[in-house]
Amino acid sequence: MAKASLYQSLRNRKTEEKVSGLILIAPAFILLTIFVLVPLILSIYRSFFYYESGPNEAVFAGFQNYIRVFQDESFLRSLANVCIMTLFIVLLQVVGSFFFANILVRMKNKFGVFVRTIIYLPYLFSGIVVACIFTLLTYYNGGVINGILGKMNADPISFTGSTFWAYVAIIVPTIWVGGGYTTLIFYSGLINIPRSLYEAMAVDGASFWNTTFYLVLPSLKNYFVLTIVTLVTGSLQMFEIPMLMTNGQPLNKTMTPVLYLIHARANGNVPQSQIIAASIVIMIVIGAINAVVFCVTNRKEKKR
Amino acid sequence: MSSYGRQKKKTGGQIAITILLYVIAVIVLLNIAIPLFFGLISMFKNKNEIFTLDFHVFPQVWSTDNFSRLFYLQYTTIGVNFFASFGMTLLVAAIATLLSLFINSIAGYAFARLQFPGKKVLWIIVMATMFIPGITILLTSISVVAAMGMMNTIWVLIVPGLASAYNIFFFRQAYLGFPKDYDEAARVDGCDSIAIYFRIYLPNSATPMVIMGAGTFMGYYNSYLWPTLTIDSNHAQYTQIMTLINRLFNEASTLGYGAVLAAAFISLIPAVVVFAVIQRFIKEGISLTGVK
Numbered sequence: 001m002a003k004a005s006l007y008q009s010l011r012n013r014k015t016e017e018k019v020s021g022l023i024l025i026a027p028a029f030i031l032l033t034i035f036v037l038v039p040l041i042l043s044i045y046r047s048f049f050y051y052e053s054g055p056n057e058a059v060f061a062g063f064q065n066y067i068r069v070f071q072d073e074s075f076l077r078s079l080a081n082v083c084i085m086t087l088f089i090v091l092l093q094v095v096g097s098f099f100f101a102n103i104l105v106r107m108k109n110k111f112g113v114f115v116r117t118i119i120y121l122p123y124l125f126s127g128i129v130v131a132c133i134f135t136l137l138t139y140y141n142g143g144v145i146n147g148i149l150g151k152m153n154a155d156p157i158s159f160t161g162s163t164f165w166a167y168v169a170i171i172v173p174t175i176w177v178g179g180g181y182t183t184l185i186f187y188s189g190l191i192n193i194p195r196s197l198y199e200a201m202a203v204d205g206a207s208f209w210n211t212t213f214y215l216v217l218p219s220l221k222n223y224f225v226l227t228i229v230t231l232v233t234g235s236l237q238m239f240e241i242p243m244l245m246t247n248g249q250p251l252n253k254t255m256t257p258v259l260y261l262i263h264a265r266a267n268g269n270v271p272q273s274q275i276i277a278a279s280i281v282i283m284i285v286i287g288a289i290n291a292v293v294f295c296v297t298n299r300k301e302k303k304r
Numbered sequence: 305m306s307s308y309g310r311q312k313k314k315t316g317g318q319i320a321i322t323i324l325l326y327v328i329a330v331i332v333l334l335n336i337a338i339p340l341f342f343g344l345i346s347m348f349k350n351k352n353e354i355f356t357l358d359f360h361v362f363p364q365v366w367s368t369d370n371f372s373r374l375f376y377l378q379y380t381t382i383g384v385n386f387f388a389s390f391g392m393t394l395l396v397a398a399i400a401t402l403l404s405l406f407i408n409s410i411a412g413y414a415f416a417r418l419q420f421p422g423k424k425v426l427w428i429i430v431m432a433t434m435f436i437p438g439i440t441i442l443l444t445s446i447s448v449v450a451a452m453g454m455m456n457t458i459w460v461l462i463v464p465g466l467a468s469a470y471n472i473f474f475f476r477q478a479y480l481g482f483p484k485d486y487d488e489a490a491r492v493d494g495c496d497s498i499a500i501y502f503r504i505y506l507p508n509s510a511t512p513m514v515i516m517g518a519g520t521f522m523g524y525y526n527s528y529l530w531p532t533l534t535i536d537s538n539h540a541q542y543t544q545i546m547t548l549i550n551r552l553f554n555e556a557s558t559l560g561y562g563a564v565l566a567a568a569f570i571s572l573i574p575a576v577v578v579f580a581v582i583q584r585f586i587k588e589g590i591s592l593t594g595v596k
Contacts, residue, residue, distance in 0.1 A: 013491070017497050018420045027410070035463075035465075036436060100328070111326070121575075128546045129568045133340065143355065144342045176336070282439055282440060
């Protein structure tokens with residue numbers, strides 16, 4: 001009798017868990033379905049159709065929309081631009097943050113705590129506000145930088161006049177926002193490496209560089225992957241800072257794909273279904289680059 | 305003696321390195337502070353003093369015109385009350401954060417602790433949504449909310465972003481670290497799975513709630529593109545603050561850039577408050593975000 005009731009309660013418990021589990025995930029799953037999965041399926045569907053005269057008259061287009069995307073030089077150029085900018089952002093931010101995290105680990109006083117706290121702050125700021133603040137610095141006629149250069153009788157810098165300075169005007173604020181956060185990620189990785197491993201390396205007489213290459217970098221592999229993937233995904237989609245800082249100038253050299261698609265939608269000069277096809281191309285590019293990052297880091301591990 | 309000398313020399317080198325480290329740290333802090341400093345100072349410059357070739361770091365005349373201008377925005381071509389928009393954005397972000405924390409934490413709890421049919425497949429689907437870029441579903445999401453009649457309502461700002469795979473992942477991660485013994489004890493006392501969430505998991509999730517709440521709140525508060533595309537100018541009462549600041553930025557030649565900066569810095573106040581609240585959680589938050 002006791003056995004049976006235990007069995008009964010266990011069985012009831014299992015049924016109860018099944019029902020409760022489904023109830024608890026239902027709100028999130030339904031919302032994700034309506035606002036992520038359905039739009040995704042709709043995007044894929046629409047990218048294969050023409051909508052010549054309104055959304056109700058769809059004509060199957062095969063890969064025509066995609067072919068048009070790859071014939072659209074402005075879009076391809078924006079994709080190339082954003083890849084170059086992403087490369088610089090990832091390199092500068094990952095190397096800089098890793099370097100600075102190594103410094104912070106060696107600061108074990110109140111000042112170190114203060115720095116670790118304060119560098120997180122810009123991460124909470126929106127791209128729009130950050131771009132407003134940096135535009136004050138980079139504005140051609142009387143911005144802070146050109147104001148100071150003027151006092152020193154130096155030539156003013158046109159941040160929208162040359163590709164180099166336009167890149168600077170986008171990349172610097174972008175790293176200003178996110179650099180502190182990436183530093184904290186590396187910092188938390190560094191403090192998680194057991195002290196005993198450092199001591200073992202020291203006993204073996206390993207130099208600072210040996211410790212870095214054979215202990216620190218391999219231990220932080222996952223932190224590097226996470227940081228690079230997040231940065232690549234975010235930077236390839238960036239548009240708020242580019243929109244306000246340069247708006248594509250000079251000559252669309254700093255046009256990003258997202259900004260281009262938003263402009264195209266607003267101007268109505270590119271068909272909606274082609275914009276959607278282009279946005280799927282962006283998804284594929286981001287996925288491909290992240291896949292390469294994963295593969296490269298995994299191969300390194302096998303070698304080791 | 306010689307060993308003493310060598311050690312002293314090494315200490316000297318270490319001191320030099322330590323000084324160098326502090327110099328670098330101070331430079332980093334200055335890099336964060338300088339743009340904010342110039343922004344804060346320039347808010348008090350009047351319209352003629354900002355963006356002139358005769359540059360001065362500090363305002364020649366300290367003026368609060370830029371702030372008073374913000375009180376009259378609804379009577380200009382902008383047509384939006386700045387402080388009403390600020391309040392509406394805070395309201396939207398607050399409601400959305402509360403709903404989002406609830407929806408995502410119960411899902412995270414279910415994925416962490418309960419066995420239910422289709423769990424693996426559902427988990428894979430949920431995680432897959434994390435890898436879909438916002439731009440890919442932007443236009444079709446607008447079609448979906450339009451079909452649901454949500455355009456130009458407060459709901460279009462709140463509902464579509466509530467469920468988040470990232471937050472579900474995070475809550476699952478946090479709940480996996482909870483001791484399972486409590487569940488068993490509660491079951492013996494006759495609690496079912498849902499009661500266990502409300503009696504044990506929810507009361508003990510202050511840290512993940514604060515961290516995820518801060519991220520969700522700032523995400524909603526800072527969002528620009530979605531509110532801009534889903535609220536039109538006939539529904540100015542729902543204008544979100546970043547949309548408004550972008551419009552002020554585009555109208556800077558008539559408003560004066562000081563007014564743009566004043567609006568921008570006022571809009572940073574919630575970020576600073578959130579920062580003050582979460583700063584002691586930051587370290588824990590980063591170690592929880594799933595890097596292993």
